[in-house]
Amino acid sequence: MKARAFSILGNLVVLAAGLAVLFGLPAYGETYLIINSTIFAAFAILALSLALIWGYAGILCFGQAAFFGLGGYTYAVTAINMGDTTVPALLAVLVPAAFAALLGYFMFWGRISDVYLGVITLTVSLIFFRFINQTAGEQWNIGDAPLGGFNGIPATPILNWPARPGDQLAPEDVFSLSVGLLLIVYFCCKALLATSFGRVIVAIRENETRAELLGYDTRVYKLAIFVIGGALAGLAGLLFANSVFVSPTMFSLPVSGQIIIWVIIGGLGTLIGPIIGCILMQFLTNYLGTLSQLKGFGWVDPNLVLGVLLVIFVLAVPKGLTALVTDAWRGLKGLAVRRPAAAPQPSERASD
Amino acid sequence: MDYVVILLLQIGSAIASLVLLSIGLAVIFGMMRVINLAHGEFLMLGGYAAITAYNLGVNLWIAMIVVAPVTVGLFGALVERLVIRHLYGRLIDTMLATWGLSLAMIGFVTVVFGNTVSGISAPLGSFQIGAYRTGVYELFLILVAVVLLLSGWLVLRYTRLGLIARGTMQNAGMAAALGTNPSAVYAVTFAVGAALSGLAGGLLAPLSGVVPTIGAAYIAKAFITVISGGAAILSGTAIAAALLGTINTVATFAFTSVLGEVALLVAAVVLLRLLPQGITGRFFRRAL
Numbered sequence: 001m002k003a004r005a006f007s008i009l010g011n012l013v014v015l016a017a018g019l020a021v022l023f024g025l026p027a028y029g030e031t032y033l034i035i036n037s038t039i040f041a042a043f044a045i046l047a048l049s050l051a052l053i054w055g056y057a058g059i060l061c062f063g064q065a066a067f068f069g070l071g072g073y074t075y076a077v078t079a080i081n082m083g084d085t086t087v088p089a090l091l092a093v094l095v096p097a098a099f100a101a102l103l104g105y106f107m108f109w110g111r112i113s114d115v116y117l118g119v120i121t122l123t124v125s126l127i128f129f130r131f132i133n134q135t136a137g138e139q140w141n142i143g144d145a146p147l148g149g150f151n152g153i154p155a156t157p158i159l160n161w162p163a164r165p166g167d168q169l170a171p172e173d174v175f176s177l178s179v180g181l182l183l184i185v186y187f188c189c190k191a192l193l194a195t196s197f198g199r200v201i202v203a204i205r206e207n208e209t210r211a212e213l214l215g216y217d218t219r220v221y222k223l224a225i226f227v228i229g230g231a232l233a234g235l236a237g238l239l240f241a242n243s244v245f246v247s248p249t250m251f252s253l254p255v256s257g258q259i260i261i262w263v264i265i266g267g268l269g270t271l272i273g274p275i276i277g278c279i280l281m282q283f284l285t286n287y288l289g290t291l292s293q294l295k296g297f298g299w300v301d302p303n304l305v306l307g308v309l310l311v312i313f314v315l316a317v318p319k320g321l322t323a324l325v326t327d328a329w330r331g332l333k334g335l336a337v338r339r340p341a342a343a344p345q346p347s348e349r350a351s352d
Numbered sequence: 353m354d355y356v357v358i359l360l361l362q363i364g365s366a367i368a369s370l371v372l373l374s375i376g377l378a379v380i381f382g383m384m385r386v387i388n389l390a391h392g393e394f395l396m397l398g399g400y401a402a403i404t405a406y407n408l409g410v411n412l413w414i415a416m417i418v419v420a421p422v423t424v425g426l427f428g429a430l431v432e433r434l435v436i437r438h439l440y441g442r443l444i445d446t447m448l449a450t451w452g453l454s455l456a457m458i459g460f461v462t463v464v465f466g467n468t469v470s471g472i473s474a475p476l477g478s479f480q481i482g483a484y485r486t487g488v489y490e491l492f493l494i495l496v497a498v499v500l501l502l503s504g505w506l507v508l509r510y511t512r513l514g515l516i517a518r519g520t521m522q523n524a525g526m527a528a529a530l531g532t533n534p535s536a537v538y539a540v541t542f543a544v545g546a547a548l549s550g551l552a553g554g555l556l557a558p559l560s561g562v563v564p565t566i567g568a569a570y571i572a573k574a575f576i577t578v579i580s581g582g583a584a585i586l587s588g589t590a591i592a593a594a595l596l597g598t599i600n601t602v603a604t605f606a607f608t609s610v611l612g613e614v615a616l617l618v619a620a621v622v623l624l625r626l627l628p629q630g631i632t633g634r635f636f637r638r639a640l
Binding site for chain 1: 387389435438439442444445447448449451452453454455456457458459460462463568571572575576579580608610613614617618620621624625628629630
C-alpha cells in the first residue's frame with residue numbers, strides 16, 4: 001500500500017516538474033535558453049528510447065543513433081519535397097520504426113544477443129554514417145532535397161501547424177511541443193510497462209529461457225519493444241532537426257556512446273533516471289565548453305574534465321544517480337523511523 | 353598482371369592493418385571479457401609516443417617498436433591498477449569507465465599536443481611493380497603482423513606464462529585453486545594488450561598521421577574484427593581480419609574507398625548473423 005502511494009506521488013512530482021518547465025520556461029527564459037531546452041528535450045526522448053529497450057528489455061543497442069539520424073533525415077528530405085510538414089512529421093517516426101522492424105527481425109530471429117547484438121547495431125549505425133557522409137553532389141539528391149554529404153541539410157523546414165503550410169511554429173512553440181511530447185512519451189512508457197506486455201518484457205530481460213518455457217515467443221516481444229524504441233528515437237531526431245540541423249554526425253559513434261552514458265549515469269532500469277542523466281550531462285558539457293573559452297581556463301578541456309568525472313562516477317556511484325537517490329531516501333527513512341525494541345522471545349529449547 | 357600483384361599486396365596490407373588494430377583488443381577482451389572502449393585512444397597514444405620520441409631525436413624504428421609499446425604498456429598497467437581492477441565482472445561499469453577514460457585521454461592529448469595533425473613520412477621508400485609503385489612500409493607491416501601472430505602463438509602454446517594465461521582464461525577460479533594469482537594475470541594481460549595497441553599505433557602513425565580524435569576511426573573496426581572473430585584470440589582475429597580485409601580491399605578497388613568501408617561493415621553484419629558466436633565460436637573452436 002505504501003509503495004503504491006509513493007509511486008503515485010513520484011509520478012505526480014514528475015508531472016508537476018514537467019508542467020512547471022513547460023509553462024514556466026517560455027515566460028521567464030530568454031530565447032537562447034528556450035532553444036537549448038528544446039535540444040535537451042529531444043535528447044531526453046532519445047535517452048528514454050534506450051532506457052526502454054535496454055533498461056527494461058535487456059537489449060543493449062549500440063546504434064540508437066541510426067534511428068535518430070534516420071528520423072531527422074527522413075523529416076528533412078520529405079519536408080523539403082512536400083512543403084507541408086504534417087506527413088513528414090509522421091514519416092519521421094514511421095520510417096525509423098520500419099527500419100527497426102527490419103533490423104530487429106534480422107537480429108532476433110537469428111537469436112543474436114548481448115555483445116554481438118551491440119556490435120551489429122553499432123555496425124549498422126556506422127554504415128549509415130559512412131554512407132551519408134559521402135553523399136555530397138548532385139547525383140545524391142532525393143527529389144528537391146540534397147543529401148549534402150558531410151555538411152548535412154542546412155535548410156530544414158521548421159514544423160508548421162497541421163495543414164497550414166505557411167504558418168510555421170515559433171521557437172517557443174517548438175519548445176512547448178518538445179517538452180509536451182517528452183511528458184506524454186514518458187507517461188505512455190510508464191503505462192506500457194504496467195501492462196502485461198511490459199511485464200513480459202521485464203521477464204525476458206530477467207531470464208529469456210524461462211520466459212520462453214512459460215510460453216511467450218520472446219522474439220516477437222523483443223521485436224515489438226525494439227520497434228517502439230526506434231520510433232521514439234526517430235521522434236527525437238525529428239525534434240532535433242527542428243532545433244539544430246540535420247547532419248551525418250547524428251549517426252556517429254559519439255552520439256551512440258553518449259546515449260549509453262546518459263542511461264548508465266541516470267540509472268539502468270529506470271525511466272526518469274536517463275532523462276535526468278541526459279539533461280545533467282548536457283548542462284555539464286555546455287558549461288565546460290563555455291568555461292574553456294574563458295581566459296586562464298584553456299587547460300579545461302571539456303573532454304578531459306568529463307572523462308575524469310565519468311571515471312570517478314563509475315568508481316563511486318556504480319548503480320547510477322537514481323539508485324543513489326533511492327538508497328539515500330531509504331537510509332533517511334531508516335534513521336527517521338525508530339522501531340520499538342522487540343519483546344524478548346520465550347525460549348523454545350526443548351527441556352532436556 | 354602487375355594489377356593483380358598490387359591488388360594482392362593491398363589485400364595483405366589491409367589484413368595486416370586490421371590484425372595490428374585488433375590484436376590488443378583481442379587479448380584484453382578474449383582474456384578478461386572487458387569491453388575496452390578506450391582501445392582507440394591507446395592506439396592514438398602509441399602514435400603520439402612514437403612521433404614525440406622521433407621528434408626528440410630517437411631513431412624512428414626504436415621510437416615505433418620500443419618507445420610506443422613501453423609507454424602505452426606502462427600507462428595500461430597504471431589504468432588497470434587504478435580503475436579496471438575494481439570493475440571485473442561488471443560489464444556495464446567497465447564500458448562507462450573506459451568511455452570516460454577515452455574522453456579523458458582525448459582531452460589530455462588535445463591540451464598537451466593541440467588539435468593539429470602531426471605525422472612522419474613512411475620510411476623505407478617505395479618500389480616498382482610494372483606500371484605501379486607501392487610503399488615498402490606496407491610490406492613491412494604485413495611482416496610485423498605475421499611475426500606478432502606467430503610469436504603470440506608460440507608464447508601461448510609453449511611457455512609457462514602462456515599456459516597460465518590460457519588456464520586463467522578458461523577458468524579463473526580453478527587456476528586460482530591451483531596456485532596462480534588471477535589478478536596478477538589480469539594485470540599483466542591488460543598491460544600486454546595495451547602495449548600491443550601502442551605498438552600498432554606507433555607502426556600505423558606514418559601511414560595516417562595522428563590527431564587526438566583518430567581513435568574513433570580505429571575502434572569500430574577493431575571491435576568488429578574481434579567480435580566477428582569469436583572467442584579464440586589469435587586465430588579468431590586472424591581469420592576475421594583476413595575475411596573482412598579482403599572484402600574491404602576488393603570493394604575499394606571495384607568502387608570507392610567509402611563503399612569499401614561500407615562493404616566491410618555489411619560483411620560483418622552478415623557474418624555475425626550467420627555465426628552469432630563469431631567465427632571461432634563455430635569453427636576451430638579449440639584453437640588458440
